[in-house]
Amino acid sequence: MIVSKPKHKTMARNDDPIQVFLSYFEKAKSLELPYYDAMTLATATREGKPSARVVLFKGIIEQEGITFYTNYHSRKGKELSDNPQAACVFYWPKIECQIRFEGQVKKLSDEESNIYWKTRPRDSQLGGVVSQQSQPLKNRFTFLKEFLLLKFKLIGKEVARPQHWGGYALTPNMAEVWLGKPHRLHRRFSYRKDAAGWYQQELYP
Numbered sequence: 001m002i003v004s005k006p007k008h009k010t011m012a013r014n015d016d017p018i019q020v021f022l023s024y025f026e027k028a029k030s031l032e033l034p035y036y037d038a039m040t041l042a043t044a045t046r047e048g049k050p051s052a053r054v055v056l057f058k059g060i061i062e063q064e065g066i067t068f069y070t071n072y073h074s075r076k077g078k079e080l081s082d083n084p085q086a087a088c089v090f091y092w093p094k095i096e097c098q099i100r101f102e103g104q105v106k107k108l109s110d111e112e113s114n115i116y117w118k119t120r121p122r123d124s125q126l127g128g129v130v131s132q133q134s135q136p137l138k139n140r141f142t143f144l145k146e147f148l149l150l151k152f153k154l155i156g157k158e159v160a161r162p163q164h165w166g167g168y169a170l171t172p173n174m175a176e177v178w179l180g181k182p183h184r185l186h187r188r189f190s191y192r193k194d195a196a197g198w199y200q201q202e203l204y205p
């Protein structure tokens, strides 16, 4: 793994942290760690009031970054449209590894969102159409009724992706890899991006 061979210099031009992330992600996946693909996503209002929640990581798009899918009208969707700065963090306790990213978020193209939408189970598509994510729900029955009504209405038909549902990509300009070590002498590798590329330095834990 790239991070197991850090440079001795205090600061160094280094590999893309996305590649480092992918090597740990593949390890977590191959070990079938629970929710290995879950990340905590932090967003903030225009005024900087933060909020965080778990979403599923859905892959890396070259030049664009870390992708996830959600409802564009949800709380996170509204916060991202007002303030596109966000952060996400993965933690796999079994391999004592935490990886965090910060950067700018933008919506994926309709084409990219459509491709992923088509891979979703039909019931998840139906749920995505009827769920007014983050809005108050008077009672659960209302939601289930809306789901079933749509399910019957669309028998034999394709469930089209609604415009309010789609993907985002977080393009990182900061990353950090934390590796747990005995006696709390952990290792931290910080990555920052400038015009020349990624810059890595080790930090005190």
Ligand SMILES: Cc1cc2nc3c(=O)[nH]c(=O)nc-3n(C[C@H](O)[C@H](O)[C@H](O)COP(=O)(O)O)c2cc1C
Residues within 6 Å of the ligand: 035, 038, 051, 052, 053, 054, 055, 056, 057, 068, 069, 070, 071, 074, 075, 076, 077, 133, 134
């Ligand atoms: C393991 C896990 C995975 C989740 N994955 C997603 C996801 O991929 N997309 C999503 O919109 N919400 C996902 N959720 C629900 C979110 O955590 C959150 O409740 C929802 O998106 C509404 O958040 P908001 O009101 O802050 O926008 C997931 C929750 C958990 C616990």
